Amino acid sequence: MYDVVVIGGGPSGAIAAEDLARAGRKVALLDKAGRIKPCGGAIPPRLIADFEIPDDLIVARISTARMVSPTGRSVDIPIENGFVGMVDRKDFDEYLRDRAVAAGAERLTGTFIRILRGDTTAVVWRDRETGEERHAVTRLVIGADGARSAVARAEVPGGREIPYVIAYHEIIAAPTPNSGHDAPQDRPAPTGYDPTRCDVIYDGQISPDFYGWVFPHGRTASVGMGTGVSGVDLKAATASLRATAGLSDCETIRREGAPIPLRPLDRWDNGRDVVLAGDAAGVVAPSSGEGIYYAMIGGRVAATAAQAALTSGRAKDLQLARKLFMREHKTVFRVLRTMQDAYYxxxxxxxxxxxxxxxxxxxxxxxxxxxxxxxxxxxxxxxxxxxxxxxxxxxxxxxxxxx
Structure with a gap:
């Protein structure tokens, strides 16, 4: 019998599992393993401080953000009093999962199937190694299984209707200083690669409703785009972006795609024994598409709500997750949504x-x-x-x- 089974081992689920394990709860963290979410990998200083992220996970420190217009004009925005950290999700997510296990969470590797209720509640999952169905009996469930969350669709009102864009990126070997890809030092160009600069490209030829990006990751870089418009060829758009940026000849290390939610769900719990976190709850910032920080905060408030419900025995305490998140971030999300609606x-x-x-x-x-x-x-x-x-x-x- 677990106190909580957390479904999904991304940043949100890993933080929820870690927080609950540190609070003395018996926790299982169910994760598919092997999946890497497409993500620019930017994390702000507040995340680094709040979640005690070690320096060796930060693969690049960004000091400038470049905004590129549809006509190719650019604006460089200096990042004053600090830097934006860049992480590779392949290593970052695994570190967070390992940290949850070190705190006392039990890691289960497999795929969520359904929640079964009778005298007890059980998460039914398929073991990745054996292919067998297994049951994890639990008091509560945290669904942190992504934008098209199976938990949300099955358990939470509105979980089937959440809007999203599709994000696609390619991790490439970053150009070296003498590779010929860099812009001349005395004449910066909108397409020149700079290992300390993130480029955000607002161009309808790349994305008709969102943006494209070139984000340095130290020895590698993330080049990609997102869109909610059906029929857009994501791979062709990314190839065009790479060509414009002079990165076509760089080695492609891996390709990844996934949905990114566009707004928080109106409800995050089922009123009984399930609460959502991270992308499953829709907590990606409008306009910017930033998700790592908000996912981790979502995992933390879900753990707080679960802890409250376990202590009090009141299912209504699961509502705390959304209340706590919105109390802190509702205004920022509203402003960013207004900006996206106005300018994209x-x-x-x-x-x-x-x-x-x-x-x-x-x-x-x-x-x-x-x-x-x-x-x-x-x-x-x-x-x-x-x-x-x-x-x-x-x-x-x-x-x-x-x-």
């Missing part, structure tokens, strides 16, 4: 969005919010100026320039 509709809008990113107020407040994971309230006049500039750009009252 067309290349003309994306052109204006990149123009807006040239503004110093926008740059500073955006990255302060990203680094610290909260809206900055200490500069009210800057907020007012940004609001006015935003309206001016949307109403086409300013030219598409970077002056």
């Amino acid at each position: 509709k067309s290349d003309e809008r994306r052109e204006r969005f990149v123009s807006l990113c040239h503004d110093v107020d926008v740059q500073r407040l955006t990255f302060e919010a990203y680094m610290n994971k909260k809206l900055v309230r200490a500069r009210p006049m800057a907020h007012l100026r940004i609001g006015a500039k935003n309206v001016a750009h949307l109403l086409r009252l300013v030219p598409e320039t970077y002056a």
